[in-house]
Amino acid sequence: MKLLEISAVRKSYGAVTVLDGIDLEVPAGSRTAIVGPSGSGKTTLLRIIAGFEFPDSGTVTFGGQRLADGPDAVPAHKRGIGFVPQDGALFPHLNVADNVGFGLARNMPGRADRIAELMDMVSLDTAMLQRRPHELSGGQQQRVALARALAQRPRLMLLDEPFSALDTGLRAATRKAVAQLLTSAGITTILVTHDQSEALSFADQVAVMRAGQLVQVGTPMALYLRPRDPATAGFLGDTIVLPAQVGAGWADCALGRIAVNQADRSGAAQIMLRPEQLQLAEVPVESVDATACFGEVTDIDFGGPVCVVSVRLLGASSSTAPLQVRSPGIHVPPVGATVRVAVAGSAHVFDR
Numbered sequence: 001m002k003l004l005e006i007s008a009v010r011k012s013y014g015a016v017t018v019l020d021g022i023d024l025e026v027p028a029g030s031r032t033a034i035v036g037p038s039g040s041g042k043t044t045l046l047r048i049i050a051g052f053e054f055p056d057s058g059t060v061t062f063g064g065q066r067l068a069d070g071p072d073a074v075p076a077h078k079r080g081i082g083f084v085p086q087d088g089a090l091f092p093h094l095n096v097a098d099n100v101g102f103g104l105a106r107n108m109p110g111r112a113d114r115i116a117e118l119m120d121m122v123s124l125d126t127a128m129l130q131r132r133p134h135e136l137s138g139g140q141q142q143r144v145a146l147a148r149a150l151a152q153r154p155r156l157m158l159l160d161e162p163f164s165a166l167d168t169g170l171r172a173a174t175r176k177a178v179a180q181l182l183t184s185a186g187i188t189t190i191l192v193t194h195d196q197s198e199a200l201s202f203a204d205q206v207a208v209m210r211a212g213q214l215v216q217v218g219t220p221m222a223l224y225l226r227p228r229d230p231a232t233a234g235f236l237g238d239t240i241v242l243p244a245q246v247g248a249g250w251a252d253c254a255l256g257r258i259a260v261n262q263a264d265r266s267g268a269a270q271i272m273l274r275p276e277q278l279q280l281a282e283v284p285v286e287s288v289d290a291t292a293c294f295g296e297v298t299d300i301d302f303g304g305p306v307c308v309v310s311v312r313l314l315g316a317s318s319s320t321a322p323l324q325v326r327s328p329g330i331h332v333p334p335v336g337a338t339v340r341v342a343v344a345g346s347a348h349v350f351d352r
Ligand SMILES: Nc1ncnc2c1ncn2[C@@H]1O[C@H](COP(=O)(O)OP(=O)(O)OP(=O)(O)O)[C@@H](O)[C@H]1O
Pocket: 013, 018, 036, 037, 038, 039, 040, 041, 042, 043, 044, 045, 194
């Protein structure tokens, strides 16, 4: 069942079109990530859902209620939608208790208990209630911001790059904790991020935005393995894109004959592999023959657990860019080694 439906939403600032016909359905209980480069319109879309901005045209429907029909819109405070902005936006002069309880009436019965319950939901110790925001870590501040948004018991939570100020380890741990918390509370969530790995790991629906349009919406796995075009593929991770002749479920390309995931395609096409699909095995140079694909290691970028190995295919012209292959650090072949290149899984054929 869909909780939120966005239909044909357009928004311009002066002559600049920021949202150019957005259609998106968000199922109840799901986690959606909107991902896209800086300036593509992600925050504007989130602010339209929250009610801080209104569309020029198009509709926003939430739980069957029309929230916006063009500029005719329900104000933000009547929507029952939580919003956690990028920097948390805590009130610096208020302590944690007053930040968390900001939207709760001062004379509300059980107010202190509700604030303690919210602190517990976001795994913060109530011993922190008297502290000011500057006396908290970045991760703790984000949790307070989340608790403040949860106080309104929203059915939908909007998160605008809430983890971007956190360092890598804390970021992953906070993201996971927040995802679990929102799911167990049954709160539908939309996360805006420009970090593709964050989108892929957080969401069960990913929407890729480019220049004010949603270019593809689907599960993380579908988008990663079957992106619509090379730009979307490249945005979601590293790629190896090769020209090929495809037909009957196979592609003939510089790596030899490999399986493709669209059996119905034929003719000249561009195919895509993810670098982790290529596997290298060092072999003696005299074992090179025509039955497999071989190359020479030209460079290694040692990254510990995963290294990027540059491989020039034997027979390729010197102007052809080497393949960038990911290889475990303990098995990395040396520069100059001859390697057999094998492909795991199938390649994806781009539509155009
Ligand atoms: N109030 C405004 N007035 C004029 N232009 C605006 C306004 N808000 C946003 N824009 C412009 O709209 C475009 C999209 O902005 P938006 O913040 O939605 O992008 P974004 O994808 O969230 O980017 P980022 O990842 O950098 O936050 C940008 O070109 C921005 O400059």
